[in-house]
Amino acid sequence: MFKMAEKRFGCASNEDIDEIIKQSKPHNTQRNRKYIWNQFEKFCQLRxxxxxxxxxxxxxxxxxxxxSINMRKINGEEYKEYSLKTMWNVTAKIIQEKYFIEHQRDFNPFVDQEFNDARQARNAKRKILQNMLEKRKVSAVAFKSDEYEKMINNCQEKTPEGLQIKFYLIASLELAWRGGEAVKCLIHYFQEELDHNGKPTGRIAYNPVFSKTCQGGDQKLCDTKWLIPNQENPRRCPVRLYKLLLEKRTDKIKTDRFFITPNPFYQKSGIWYKNCPVGQNHLSIWTKMCARKSGLDINKHKVSNHSSRSTAVSNMLQVGIQEQEVLKNYWSCQRSITKTISANKRRTPFRYRPQIEKQHAYYVVIHIKYNK
Structure with a gap:
């Protein structure tokens, strides 16, 4: 029986098991841990x-x-936001392992109250780096203004799908939509603004119900954002496209989803859309599809629906507006842009008006960018 058990089970010793574990760790992981620990040791020597x-x-x-606050590269530059997080976490983990193995002391830098200030300092430094355009983590590529303009111009608004995609490209930039926010967009998220006399002002309010995929923190509703009439370029006016999309919805369409499936036989029937939402998988490739048709290299950079938000945030960061302003209502952002223009004494025809702003914040940002 004992001999059968020996044949059945392995006979690897603890040393062999440790060697197997060591070999199973990726080479890059071991190299990164060694590099981070060497940097930390140099930091400790200087301090x-x-x-x-x-x-x-x-x-x-x-x-x-x-x-967490004072780590730097060898040349004295700041690390990127994501690199700082990784380096702090790896350093804390190595220290935890070192004291547990060598000194039989058990503590957890990621949970224990004694390390709360250290974790808060790490988070504070990450927020500082997130507000620096060249240091923030970019989950999707930000388009240049001419690239985005080309993508919009390639959309044929005289077709059902082209009209939806054109509105999507403009609205996702103006409203700084996250990657999966468009597919959950509903009709009742939009509401036409009325003045004190009950007349339309021309603006369209956007305010989605709070969910995990929509911004708003722990509030029940996120701050209202606005689609503004674009009189500078009516072909790019999101309000005009929004109203045109509503006109194309027949009474038979009962779904509340904003983006719905195009009717392939719309030329014969005159009915543009079906009573069926656009599938999530199909809508998720709209930005990539438009970028490919515009001749952009989608293999070199990561292009996704989140690229619209990344583009909006990057444009704002270039003129000193923090990313948190994107989460606030449009007027807060517009006032910040106006203050930036005044502070830098740039000549621009775009000025803040308390009633209806005639141009988009995006055009103001682009004007500042190319008229320094």
Whole structure:
């Protein structure tokens, strides 16, 4: 029986198991851990920090707090936001493992209250780097103004799908939609603004019900954003396209989804859309499809529906407007743009008006960008 058990089960020793675990770790992971720890050791030498078995946990937390704010590259430059997060987490993990294995001390820098200030310092530094255009993490490529203009111009609004895609490209930039926000967009999210006399002002309010995929924090509703009539370029006017889309919806369409399936036989029947929402998989490739048709290299950079929001945020960061302004209502953002124009004494015909703004914030940003 004992001999059968020996044949059935392996006989690897603890040393062999440790070697198997070591070999299974990716080479890049081991190299990155070694690089990060070397940088941390150099930092400790310059700060005269010494980690011993008797070092108090609070002092270790203060070292990590100092490290989170003052870590730099070899040339003295700031790390990117995502790199800072990774380096701090790896350093904290190595210290945790070191003290547990070598000194039999158990603490957790990611949970323990003693390390709360260190974690808060890491998060604060990440927010600072997120507001720096060249340091923030970009999950999707931001288009240049001429690239985005070309994508919009290639959309044929005289066709059902072309009309929807054209409105999507403009609205997703103006409203800074996240990647999956368009597919969940509903008709009742939009509402035409009326003045005190009940007459339309020309603006369209956008205010989605709060969900995990929509911005708004813990509020029940996110701040209202606005689609503004574009009198500078009526062909790109989101309000005109919005009203045209509503006109093309027949009484038979009962779904509340804003983007619905085009009717392939619309030329014969005159009915543009079916009573069926556009599929999530199909809508998720609209931006990539338009970029490919416009001749952009979609293999070189990551292009997705989130690229519209990335483009909007990048344009605002270039003129000193923080990303958090995107989450606020349009007028807060517009006032910030106006202050930026005044502070830098740039000549521009776009001025803030308390009633109806005639141009989009996007055009103001582009005007500032190319008229320095």
């Amino acid at each position: 005269n920090y010494v980690l011993t078995a008797e070092t108090p946990t609070k002092h270790i937390a203060n070292i990590l707090k100092d490290w």
